[in-house]
Amino acid sequence: MHISSAVREPLVTGGKSYGDVTYDIVRHVENKPTKLWFIVMGFSLVLLSLGGFSLYKTWTIGIGAWGLNKTVGWAWDITNFVWWVGIGHAGTLISAVLLLFRQKWRTAVNRAAEAMTIFAVFCAGSFILMHMGRTWLAHWALPLPNTYGSLWVNFNSPLVWDVFAISTYLSVSLVFWYIGMVPDLATIRDRATKPLTKAIYGAFSLGWTGGAKHWQRYEAVSLILAAISTPLVLSVHTIVSMDFATSVIPGWHTTIFPPYFVAGAIFSGFAMVLTLLLVTRKVYKLEHYITMTHIETMNKIVMLTGSVVGVAYITEFFMAWYSGVEYEQYCFLNRMFGPYWWAYWSMMACNVFSPQLLWFKSIRRNLVATFTLSIIVNIGMWFERFVIIVSSLHRDYIPSSWRDFSPTIYDVGDYIFTFGLFFTLFFLFAKYLPVVNMAEVKSVLKSSTDKPSHKSH
């Protein structure tokens, strides 16, 4: 039972009863899909198939289908990879870190955020596979026993660390998400009328009865998983940043990258959570669960992490000047005024300047402004990765090799593929699984002290 002060603003408004919570959430699972759902799902499938065709072409033609060249060996592929991994950060942060810090407000948003995390990591993973010249040999990046003698992976390579980091993150997030869903799945099972639905949700609810023992174990597992996940929130993007930080390329070779990348990841992750939840909230009429307070809180985090990122950008510049390394200095000036100045200034505008608007409470609590900003932030974060990767590579040490990069339709198409994948999975999730953690929301209902302000249902 959630006990809180009478003066504290309630986490769930609208005087919901336990029954209301169940009804509000589960009805979307139980009812037939709406027309709107079919439209958006159809749109996602179109993206998925267009992107799928592009991916098919990329794999049959070769990586040459992309716009890469002898100097710029990574561009959209790794930009997209890092972008998706970054987006995949908010879920675990919300469910694990905020759980440990007893931030009860997370209960309304953690389910969707975690789902988003998992789907984003799928998308990121698809770029790991896509960017390989010989994808059919991708398993060589795993330390598998083999008949090549004692041939292992190169444990010095940040790409191998990536493989471990991403796969660990994905499996832990998946387990955390699933375990958290068990009581809700059991609720759906119990309410199900059709035998098939009952059987499927029954199988996935792992024989949950709601007994005290079950709840006790559930709480314990959640805490343990939260403890395991918390370092992962920091480690995944730290390791992704090491792809760059451990290299010798000016603009990549930077010790500031791990914290800077983690902050950026949380920044973009929260922005993406906001984008998705604002839509879900509207469509599923979840205004009483995902309240303005939630949105404002998340906006504060976006503002904080955005400012951290901004400080990181400035620090990088300072270090480039202070290091006295001409290559570093040129690299950073080239970012600002070189051929990719537009990418740099887009990044600055989207990531550093625009979140500063969130200092205003009116903007923090404005849905349209929040939604717009959340999208701007994600555009900015895409540009951040693009700037780091392309503008560092395209003019590094030897001027004779300086070349520019421009994308082809397959670069775009393969990016669209991951959007298709992401939204298809998210809409499937929104239809077939409870988008809000009912069990946990019920635990924060302010039922003990407050009278319902008005009655609904």
Added chain:
Amino acid sequence: MEGNNIKYWKGLEELNNEPSFLKNVHDEFPNQPTVDDNSPESDSISGTHRRDFLKLLGFSVAAATLAACEAPVRKAIPYLNKPEDVDPSVANWYASSYVDGGDYCSVLVKTREGRPIKIEGNKYSSVTKGGVSARVQASVLSLYDNERLKGALEKGKAISWSDADTKIKSQLEAIALKGGNIRLVTSTILSPSTKAAIAEFTSKYPTAKQVVYDENSSYGILAANQKAFDKYALPTLDFTKASKVIVSIGADFLGTWISPIEYAKQYAENRKVGKAKKEMSRHYQFESVLSLTGSNADHRTTIKPSQVGAVVASLYSALNGGSASKDFPFLAEAAKDLLAAKGQSLVVSDSNDENVQSVVIAINALLGNYGSTIDINRQSNYRQGNDAAVSAFIADVAAGSVDAVIFYGVNPLYSHPLASKLKGSLNKVSLKISLADRLDETASECDFVCPDNHFLESWSDAEPVSGKYSLVQPTISKLFNTRQGQESLLAWTGAKVEFYNYVQNFWKANVFPKQSTYSTFNEFWNRALHDGVFELALAPSASTPNVDVNAAISAISSSKSSSELEVVFYEKIGVGVGRQANNPWVQEFPDPISKATWDNYVAVPISYAKEKGLKQNDVVKLQFKNSSEVIELPVLIQPGQAKGTVSVALGYGRTKAGKAANNVGKNVFPFVSTQGNALVYNSTVTLTKTGATRQIAQTQVHQTIMGRHNVQEATLADYVKKNGKDHHTGKLVGDMAGRYVPMINVAEGGNAEGKKAPETISIWSEKPNQKMAPNHHWGMVIDLNSCIGCGSCVIGCQAENNVPVVGRQEVINAREMHWIRIDRYYSSAAEEKVGHYQEKEQPEDNPRVVFQPMMCQHCNNAPCETVCPVLATTHSMEGLNQMTYNRCVGTRYCANNCPYKVRRFNWFSYYSNNEFDYNMNNPLGKMVLNPDVTVRARGTMEKCSMCVQRIQEGKLNAKKESRRPQDGEIETACSQSCPTDAIVFGDMLDPESRISKLLNVEKEGRAYHVLEEINVNPSVSYLSKIRNPKV
């Protein structure tokens, strides 16, 4: 069963409790074979365990799956009777000569299993001294050209050789009988036996006359020498003796002028410096186009083609005590230097104006160079063309007075300015025969095409320089039903001879008697064939020209001087005059200066582009003087192009050369003008912008070095005068002149300033560099002072390492595959400034140029090695950074992390791919592939391996003889192909090797590593460039 007392026996055996039954009583399937009879459980109840079953299941599924993706069966057919001297996987080398018109090089041809796969230089030749050029090395690919004719043709239809001979012979005889004129139009013929064969032909048909036509004519020099020395010949030049001053007025003697391999080798001798030799020649260049030679000059003055005469005349007057014209910077200095270096200098000009050449002869005579650096008594035979005779021939054809014409080794319908006139009147000739190897522009207009062999299929000889004989021997039997041109000519005289016997007999009669070393001809012949050359020692001798200088000068000064935009037609080092245009290696060879491939273009000076608002790649219309024809070409902004001039390369715009060359660029031969009888490779032009653009495929688009230190250079004066600072000790020493020594601030163990050299810093306790390489440590030293940037190494590497050709669009996409590239940087006015990056990107109008060959540096702290997730790139025990193609999964992380950007990714499958229809897409073209080097698959990374296959071969050969490999025994493809010996390869652990000795001397001198400051510790060192400007 227990509850039931009824017991059923399975049989009498159970009832009787027989031992054999009891043994298997608990075994349901007693005779089942077990998978593993040795396993401890094999005696247990069941023979097949679940695990074994799963293993078998897994295996059979895997086997079935594997069988389904089995590679197609390719059959290798063994020799039924092995040829005596062909051992599979062991290369055979044959000495031969590359002869293409007047171009000559003595070569060694590497054959594998009977296929020539590589051409290298022949060190026995004192003419080319083991040097080769890009074009020479690429010629092996021309052998495997699908466009070559597969047999004789009559009016485009196949005809047997005997029928062709009968028809041609009867027609020739008929023409000769009625006194009709027969013309044999040939290129310069270097071969004395071919000349003898031609003489036989002309004596059989008395009305026959040979007309010699050179696309790149040196008629001016020939005509001037005819006047001055009564010799229609080129002199032999000796740049080694021109140890003090070289003045070239337009002659690109390092790149394309007459015999560049020979001259480059000689020139480099006087450009090399070291601790023991701190002197070098000073080189002045006066030219319009930024040529390879001009880019190596110490002083380069831009002039218009119309000013050549004035420069030469002014130089002559300055040498005679007059004053040099102020219009030409450095002319007075050049004159002063020349006067101080009599007999040790050389003045050359590529002008085809006889008067200019007469003055040049007078200048060299004045300087006492005849007999020293220049020798007309030992003549060079590279150019014998007679422009007057060619014009007369074309006039005769037009007049209808020629009855038969044989084109041998020439393609005038493509390459002569009067091609359209000739083409229009060629139908007046009743018998037209071409000996071209393909249906080219001229051959397709002929009645008979009797295709000649490739030189690698032919017997012949050459006498490039008086007394220096050279043999051409076949290295493969004829691929097609072709016949040597000489045999065709002889066949039409009625003689049925093999040219092999003909050459042998010629040598027996004419060359053998000139020597006394060998008593029998057989011995002599075998030695000559083995060496590839036979040379007579002829001492240089002086001669005095008979020149009327004043008449020549007044003839020059009366000639044109215009304010119009002048255009220069020049040759590119790769394509040349377009004879080998259908060779994809040549087409994709980056021009050493512009780095452009697959196109020609109008090179315009920076100032002109600014003035007219022209941008790179803008297409302009070119309207030439005296021509109604207009062509459109893209613009390339060329620093160093003389003001008031533009330039366009010859050799492009072939229409019937084959699919690699057809319609690549535009043909500008029709616009070559004439002055008197001589062809003059310039004209005037007006440019109009069309508004269209066409991107020029360049392998390097950034022009300047941005003030960085990857190229380090100093002046000779500083080098001699101890103006360099040793950063370790802080002392001033000349050897360190121009050196940039990065020093890192350290907390302890630094020098007085608290700094340490990056290479001495390591996080490991053992000394860096000594943790590996117990046996050999292969390395390279590249002398930037001797590297002239010719790019011979690029093609050498391409041939050796099966580097694919990617085509124009992929070069535009910056995905060329060359493992070695020559970085070319122009100087910028803002070079020394701090910051000012935008200014630093702009080259000067007439920049200093520097070339830097760049390939995998084989770093000993290699950034690429640590980042590969699958260990596909690793370090060998011998200091090599090796690529395991099979293991590569293609993440491209290594290429990104390479500070030198030398790694190349297989973006596509380049072999057997219709999108890349070059040599690797057809069975014939694939014959050039080196079987020792893997052809790389799509999605893998590749790069310079330091020719690991050659290292391995050398080590194995040494091992067979129980010794260490000797220095020089193993050469990489680039080091062997360098005509100036700028690349030294060797074992850095062998104290006696050239590289060790060189590094020992230069370690505290000119040797440096590129990007030393990031401490990747490369195995490739560079020696700083020393220039010798007048101070």
